Amino acid sequence: MILQGLTFYVFAAIAVAAGVMVVSARNPVHSVLFLILTFFTTAALFVLIGAEFLAMVLVVVYVGAVAVLFMFVVMMLDINFVEMREGFLQYMPIGVLVGIILLVELLMVLGTASMSPEVLATGTEPIPDIAHRQNTAAIGDVIYTKYIYLFQAAGMILLIAMVGAIVLTLRQRPGVKKQNIAEQVSRRREDSVELKKVQPGQGI
């Protein structure tokens, strides 16, 4: 157990330190890299509590896809760092407010859990023993039966967001030549090459 405890504190410390660096790093690319580190150490913490499916999904979805796109955008920004520092004091009250609200919410959740454990029991499924049900299967059991409507609704919302993003960014520019691969492939020699017998001195 000492080893688990030690790894937990190491990962937790790294996660918190990286989280602090996300907001305090001057260079936005460094911020994104620290964000990735935070995701990664959080995944490690998930592994420690035995939720390896969540850990891997966190890495695949957030680190492997979302953060890559973040990085993609942030790398291309041309930012004046001096201007950004000036804006810091202006935005700080909002940031502090959001932080305090989040903290209060967390405390309320944890407080309910510790003061009246029966409240938790109303919403959750019993967690099966890892020995006879892997947690990938356990999550599937709950998501596809009890929470199927919520799960499908989340999927619908994501689909609508995706369609919305495409609609907002799609623009038809006139006069742009586009490749039509079907047309190219279906082209035959007879359509484009014609053999003519040319008499000398006459032309076609």
Add this chain to the structure above:
Amino acid sequence: MAELWSIYLLPGIIILAQILAIVVPLLLCVAMLTYAERKIMAAMQLRMGPNVVGPFGLLQAFADGAKLFFKETVLPTSANKIIFLIAPMLTFFLSLVAWVVIPFDEGMVMSDINVGILYLFAISSLGVYGIVMAGWASNSKYPFLSALRSAAQMVSYEVSIGFVIITVLLCVGSLNVSDVVQAQADGVWFFIPLFPMFIIFFISTLAETNRHPFDLPEAEAELVAGYQVEYSSMTFALFFLGEYANMILMSGLTAILFLGGWLPPFDIAPFNWIPGPIWFFLKIAFLLFVFVWVRVTLPRYRYDQLMRLGWKVFLPFSLFWVALTAGVLVAFDMVPNT
């Protein structure tokens, strides 16, 4: 004290020995792969290939390695030094850590975790960071363009790789890598029932490892060498080793998902005398040969065609095939583990 030895030190030493037993042969394979690639390409282009260093030029890779090792590491003045140095290490590191879940034979796996396939998928999706960080930290225009290309390319092809993996997992009913191979022991290898997925997966691994014909991040005709422009000496060597180790890893993954991993082609006398790791090695070697074959044969894709192939051809097709596979499994009552 005895407890300290039996709980921490002994397992630690065993793990260390296992790591060495995987990494050292892997790096030897990488060295031999670069040699094999040059020899195969030479044979296909009617040349001799490396034939001076050692018998048949076998030691060429080590000579190249030694040369790179003794060169000076140049740090560009305008580069972001720390990230510039982390990037090649990250690429190399990621190409090695994935091997912990690869089974070489029944039970011959370093860490038999329940979400092995997801772990491999996660690690391979992290590979893009090495290139993106290198491209950005170099603070130079060709590497930067290469980083942007690579980010878009690898994210695009990961989507279809994900769907292909899901199709295989539907037929297996487990995320454990060893279970994937065991599922092919009773029936046929998955490349027969899932043949289109096998082809899509192979092409996507070419794109994922930035190999020809999808080597746009390092296209020498337009980007010089892309993200590798500013790298020299060992930093370059780490990228190089990482790229080739990733090729071996991706071939290994293809072998596990579709070609039955360590299983012999027929479970009868002359075939099952040969031990499993050798079958696994032969399958990887065959896939690597195809990697090189593709490189020699095909010209580089244009970038818009690359994106079209990923998003408009592979993604809809693999999505359709996931639905088809699931439908067939349910209709004929063949869903595993129910």
